[in-house]
Amino acid sequence: MKMTPEILLKSLSDQTRLRSLMLLMQEGELCVCELTYALNLIQPKISRHLASLRDIQVVTDKRAGQWVYYSINRGLPPWAKELLQASLKGSLNDKQHRADLNKLKNMSNRPCELLTTYE
Amino acid sequence: MKMTPEILLKSLSDQTRLRSLMLLMQEGELCVCELTYALNLIQPKISRHLASLRDIQVVTDKRAGQWVYYSINRGLPPWAKELLQASLKGSLNDKQHRADLNKLKNMSNRPCELLTTYE
DNA sequence: GGCATATATATGATCAAGCATATATTATCT
């Protein structure tokens, strides 16, 4: 599937998807339960939006045990990465984004991929 | 009104608005009738979308005689300009955008602001 | 009056939300 501004921008027009992507831009890799906690939304909602982002290949997923980790697709064309970077730049001042990031940092019992991999 | 990624991205999520903005990015200044012709859409549709873009201050308008010219708001924050630039970069390969631009270039009796100003 | 632009109203389509439920992986118990 070919990425176009139309497709990418439409995916960014939803608050839940935008908030998720901005966290992924800063944190690199997050599982559904981390996003669910950070954004304070119900799990099916997060899962559904991540699936739609995966469908258009804005994010990639990776199963690690019982967790599924999502991250920004490294194969995105340069203009798309730049567009996401600009969005993040604009979000750094954003109250909502800052609150989301803070909530994530304070999450207890955050799943740690490395521990489960090496045990 | 404060510009945020949420507001800007939502405005870019509509095809008519996106196509109009991409032409404005390349051409600098266009009136409603030029956009109507280039995008091959009915006038009220263009007018309405431009009004919504003006409401959130993504574009500015300027009356010159019977024409109203729209252009990208120069006062946009840097991240917003960068986001629009990235969108344009992605649109340069886009079939639709190229067709729109081509149609505009071939428009006959294009209103010329300078002539009407000085006559 | 004619052209350019704006707005009002009604209709229709898209899409997100929420609930319930299904699948998958891990942990526990006997």
Added chain:
DNA sequence: AGATAATATATGCTTGATCATATATATGCC
């Protein structure tokens, strides 16, 4: 090891709201 429970994630399905569209009409400039 097999059965069971718990946790993480995904997916139908229905409802409701948002928003773009089209037609018609109005305003403003030459």
